[in-house]
Amino acid sequence: MDLSISSPLCGAFVAAPTSTLILSPKSRFFRSFKPRNSYLNHPLVPRQYFPIRAQVSDPAVDDDFVIADVPHLTSFLPDLPTYPNPLQNSQAYAIVKQTFVRPEDVVAQKIVVQRDSSRGKHFRRAGPREKVYFTSEEVRACIVTCGGLCPGINTVIREIVCGLNYMYGVNDILGIQGGYRGFYSKNTLTLTPKVVNDIHKRGGTFLLTSRGGHDTQKIVDNIQDRGINQVYIIGGDGTQRGAARIFEEVEKRGLKVAVAGIPKTIDNDIAVIDKSFGFDTAVEEAQRAINAAHVEVESVENGIGIVKLMGRYSGFIAMFATLASRDVDCCLIPESPFYLEGKDGLFEFIEERLKENGHIVIVVAEGAGQEYLAQSMHGINEKDASGNRLLLDVGLWLTQNIKDHFTKERKMAINMKYIDPTYMIRAIPSNASDNIYCTLLAQSAVHGAMAGYTGFTVGPVNSRHAYIPISHVTETQNTVKLTDRMWARLLASTNQPSFLNCDESRGGKVCKDTIDLINNMKITST
Numbered sequence: 001m002d003l004s005i006s007s008p009l010c011g012a013f014v015a016a017p018t019s020t021l022i023l024s025p026k027s028r029f030f031r032s033f034k035p036r037n038s039y040l041n042h043p044l045v046p047r048q049y050f051p052i053r054a055q056v057s058d059p060a061v062d063d064d065f066v067i068a069d070v071p072h073l074t075s076f077l078p079d080l081p082t083y084p085n086p087l088q089n090s091q092a093y094a095i096v097k098q099t100f101v102r103p104e105d106v107v108a109q110k111i112v113v114q115r116d117s118s119r120g121k122h123f124r125r126a127g128p129r130e131k132v133y134f135t136s137e138e139v140r141a142c143i144v145t146c147g148g149l150c151p152g153i154n155t156v157i158r159e160i161v162c163g164l165n166y167m168y169g170v171n172d173i174l175g176i177q178g179g180y181r182g183f184y185s186k187n188t189l190t191l192t193p194k195v196v197n198d199i200h201k202r203g204g205t206f207l208l209t210s211r212g213g214h215d216t217q218k219i220v221d222n223i224q225d226r227g228i229n230q231v232y233i234i235g236g237d238g239t240q241r242g243a244a245r246i247f248e249e250v251e252k253r254g255l256k257v258a259v260a261g262i263p264k265t266i267d268n269d270i271a272v273i274d275k276s277f278g279f280d281t282a283v284e285e286a287q288r289a290i291n292a293a294h295v296e297v298e299s300v301e302n303g304i305g306i307v308k309l310m311g312r313y314s315g316f317i318a319m320f321a322t323l324a325s326r327d328v329d330c331c332l333i334p335e336s337p338f339y340l341e342g343k344d345g346l347f348e349f350i351e352e353r354l355k356e357n358g359h360i361v362i363v364v365a366e367g368a369g370q371e372y373l374a375q376s377m378h379g380i381n382e383k384d385a386s387g388n389r390l391l392l393d394v395g396l397w398l399t400q401n402i403k404d405h406f407t408k409e410r411k412m413a414i415n416m417k418y419i420d421p422t423y424m425i426r427a428i429p430s431n432a433s434d435n436i437y438c439t440l441l442a443q444s445a446v447h448g449a450m451a452g453y454t455g456f457t458v459g460p461v462n463s464r465h466a467y468i469p470i471s472h473v474t475e476t477q478n479t480v481k482l483t484d485r486m487w488a489r490l491l492a493s494t495n496q497p498s499f500l501n502c503d504e505s506r507g508g509k510v511c512k513d514t515i516d517l518i519n520n521m522k523i524t525s526t
C-alpha cells in the first residue's frame with residue numbers, strides 16, 4: 001500500500017485548524033509515521049499548520065482520520081537530543097507487558113458510531129514514551145494552582161512530585177505559591193516526596209491559589225530566570241487560557257520549557273474531558289446537605305428545604321446530586337430557565353407537593369435564574385479578580401420570594417429551611433476514586449512533559465487519558481444539555497415542571513430560547 005505525506009503545495013493538503021493532523025487510514029499509516037520534526041520543520045509546511053494527509057490507494061481504508069495533536073518541543077527546537085526513558089529500568093514496570101505507550105496510540109473522541117459515520121477526532125494517548133527529552137538531572141519543574149478550590153488538588157500536587165521523583169529521578173521541584181502572581185511576587189517552596197507525603201489527606205491547596213494576576217511576560221521572565229523547564233499548571237478554564245499564553249510566549253522565546261495543564265473545576269464545566277477531578281467527591285458531599293434538608297422538612301408541617309450548590313454556568317453538581325439523592329423534588333440549573341408565578345411555575349409546583357407530601361426539597365445551582373433575578377433585583381455587574389461575573393444570590397432570593405408568596409399571598413404557614421453548603425462541598429479532601437483519578441492525571445502530565453509534549457491539557461476522554469490541545473478545552477464550555485437523556489432522566493425522576501410556558505409576565509421570556517434550542521435538536525447521548 002502506498003502511503004505518502006503531501007505538503008500544502010502538492011495539492012492534497014486539507015486546511016484544518018492549527019494542530020490538527022488528518023491522517024488516513026487508521027493505524028496502518030502510523031507504521032510509517034515519521035518523527036514529528038521531519039514534517040513540521042519541512043520548508044514547504046507553513047508554521048501555523050501541523051496537518052498532513054496520507055495518500056492511500058486502498059479504497060477499503062480511505063476514510064479520514066483526524067488527530068487533534070498537541071505541540072512538541074521539537075516543533076520549535078528541532079535538534080533536541082533524546083534519552084532512553086528511565087522507566088525501562090524500573091522494577092515496578094518490569095512486569096508490565098507494554099511499559100511504553102506506542103506513538104501511534106490515539107484516543108477516539110467519538111465512541112458511539114454508525115457503520116457509515118465519520119470517525120471523528122482523536123487525541124494522543126497519554127502515558128510514558130520510550131524516549132524522553134530531559135535527563136533527570138536537567139529537570140527543574142514547578143507546580144502552580146490557580147482559581148477556586150476543588151477536592152483533590154493536593155493529591156495532584158503530591159503525585160506530580162512523587163511521579164517526577166520516583167519514575168524519573170527528578171529532585172528539583174518548586175512550588176509556586178498563590179497562583180499565577182506567585183511566579184513574580186512570592187518565594188518558591190521546595191517540593192520533595194517527603195514534604196508532600198500527607199497533603200492528599202487535606203482539602204484546599206497546599207500551594208495556595210488566587211484569581212487574577214496573570215502577567216504573561218513577568219511569568220515567563222521568571223520561568224527563564226529561575227531556569228525552570230517543566231511547568232505544571234493546575235486550574236480551570238481561566239487557568240488553562242493562562243497556560244496557553246505561557247506556552248505561546250515560551251515558544252516565541254524558543255525556550256526548552258514544557259507546559260502541562262491539569263484541568264481542575266468543581267463545576268465540571270471543562271469541555272472534552274469525561275469529568276473533572278473532585279466532582280464525584282463534591283456530589284457525594286452534597287448528599288449530606290440534601291439529606292439534612294430532607295430530614296428537616298420531613299419533620300415539620302409544610303416544610304420547604306432549599307439547598308444551594310455550586311455551578312456558575314453548568315448545573316452538573318446540582319443535576320448529579322439530585323439524581324443520586326432521590327429526595328429532591330425540583331432541581332434548578334443555569335441551563336434551564338425557570339419562573340415562579342402562574343401556571344406550571346415553581347410556586348404552583350411547591351403548593352402541589354406540599355399538599356401531596358407535606359414537604360418539598362429544592363436543589364438550586366448558584367448560577368440558576370440569573371437573568372430572571374436581574375429583572376427583579378438591581379443587577380450589579382461586579383466581577384472577580386479574574387474577570388468572572390459575580391453572581392446574584394439565587395438561594396436567598398428564592399427563599400425570600402417563596403416565603404413572601406406563601407405567607408403573604410397564599411396565607412399559608414410554611415417552614416423554610418435554607419442550607420448553603422457551597423464552600424463545604426469543595427473544601428474537603430477527595431474521595432478514594434477521585435484520589436486515583438488525580439494520580440492518573442498527575443502521572444500522565446509528568447509522562448507528557450518528559451516526552452517533550454507541551455502546551456497540552458491532560459484528561460480522560462472516554463475513560464482513556466489523553467493529551468488534548470489547550471484550545472480544545474477553552475473554546476467551549478461543558479454545560480448540561482437539556483436535549484440529552486441525562487436531563488430527561490432527571491425530569492422523569494423529580495417530575496418537576498419543565499418551565500416552558502413562555503408568558504413574559506411570569507418572567508418566562510428567557511425560556512423562548514430554550515424552546516428554540518429544544519426544537520432544533522434531537523435528544524442526544526446516553
Ligand SMILES: Nc1ncnc2c1ncn2[C@@H]1O[C@H](COP(=O)(O)OP(=O)(O)OP(=O)(O)O)[C@@H](O)[C@H]1O
Pocket residue numbers: 146147148149179180181210211212213214235236237238239240241242243245264265266267385386388
Ligand atoms: N484569558 C486569560 N488569559 C490569561 N490568564 C487568564 C485568562 N483567564 C483567566 N486567567 C487567569 O487564570 C487564573 C484562574 O482563572 P479563574 O479565576 O477564572 O479560575 P479558573 O481557572 O477558571 O478556575 P475556576 O473557575 O474553576 O475556579 C487567574 O489567575 C486568571 O488571571
Ligand SMILES: O=P(O)(O)OC[C@H]1O[C@](O)(CO)[C@@H](O)[C@@H]1O
Pocket residue numbers: 147148149236265266267310311312366384426
Ligand atoms: O468564591 P470563589 O472562591 O471566587 O469561588 C466561587 C466560584 O468558584 C467556583 O467554585 C468555580 O471554581 C464556582 O462554582 C463559584 O462561583
Ligand SMILES: [Mg+2]
Pocket residue numbers: 147236237238
Ligand atoms: Mg472558570
